[in-house]
Amino acid sequence: MSQLATPSRLSRTDIERVVRDVLSGHLAGSTGKRTEQPNPLMVNISARHVHLSQEHVEVLFGAGSQLTVFKPLYQEGYFAANETVAVVGPRLRMIANVRVLGPCRGASQVELAFTDGISLGIDLPVKISGDLAGTPGCVLVGPKGVIELQSGVIRAMRHVHMGPDDLDYFKCQNGDHLQLKIHSPGCTTILEDVVVRASKEVKLEVHLDTDEGNAVNLDRATHVELIKPEKCGCKH
Numbered sequence: 001m002s003q004l005a006t007p008s009r010l011s012r013t014d015i016e017r018v019v020r021d022v023l024s025g026h027l028a029g030s031t032g033k034r035t036e037q038p039n040p041l042m043v044n045i046s047a048r049h050v051h052l053s054q055e056h057v058e059v060l061f062g063a064g065s066q067l068t069v070f071k072p073l074y075q076e077g078y079f080a081a082n083e084t085v086a087v088v089g090p091r092l093r094m095i096a097n098v099r100v101l102g103p104c105r106g107a108s109q110v111e112l113a114f115t116d117g118i119s120l121g122i123d124l125p126v127k128i129s130g131d132l133a134g135t136p137g138c139v140l141v142g143p144k145g146v147i148e149l150q151s152g153v154i155r156a157m158r159h160v161h162m163g164p165d166d167l168d169y170f171k172c173q174n175g176d177h178l179q180l181k182i183h184s185p186g187c188t189t190i191l192e193d194v195v196v197r198a199s200k201e202v203k204l205e206v207h208l209d210t211d212e213g214n215a216v217n218l219d220r221a222t223h224v225e226l227i228k229p230e231k232c233g234c235k236h
């Protein structure tokens with residue numbers, strides 16, 4: 001009678017490795033793609049706001065002034081400041097108490113919704129934040145001074161912030177265009193051209209402006225999802 005060989009004893013490290021391999025097999029399909037989304041998707045409305053350079057902070061709020069925190073934003077390190085300004089357009093119409101967001105940037109920028117632009121008489125170009133070439137300007141009024149911006153007023157293009165794990169999961173890269181499906185009672189909508197903005201230290205978050213958020217009834221949404229265009233049959 002032949003004798004069966006006794007298997008060697010597995011170490012704890014070996015067992016843990018086998019368990020990880022088995023779990024990885026269950027979490028990946030034949031293509032190796034992760035089947036579980038690594039991070040929760042947050043969709044937030046980015047209301048009208050202003051970004052300021054430190055130079056302009058001191059003009060508007062006084063020499064030596066620094067932005068002070070009103071409340072933190074979803075992305076770590078960013079905040080809504082206590083400081084606000086009035087935005088004045090070419091029709092001499094004004095939107096008061098527009099919140100400044102921090103920290104300071106190298107160049108000042110105003111982000112408004114489409115209806116804000118109509119009210120102020122500004123033809124707002126749809127731009128990625130920071131792309132200020134060829135944009136219109138406005139006047140900013142603070143408690144201590146006035147700034148006339150020659151450019152920097154935009155309607156921010158809808159976008160999604162993604163970290164490395166999110167890019168891997170959605171199989172996309174910086175600058176790609178995705179779609180956002182918002183399931184709301186009687187108002188389920190797909191928004192196209194959601195631009196991917198990639199960064200290492202960032203949470204998965206979509207930014208819509210106020211008009212977009214109201215149009216899709218975001219406050220009552222029951223589910224949101226990001227979709228690659230080819231998955232929904234849309235032509236681009």
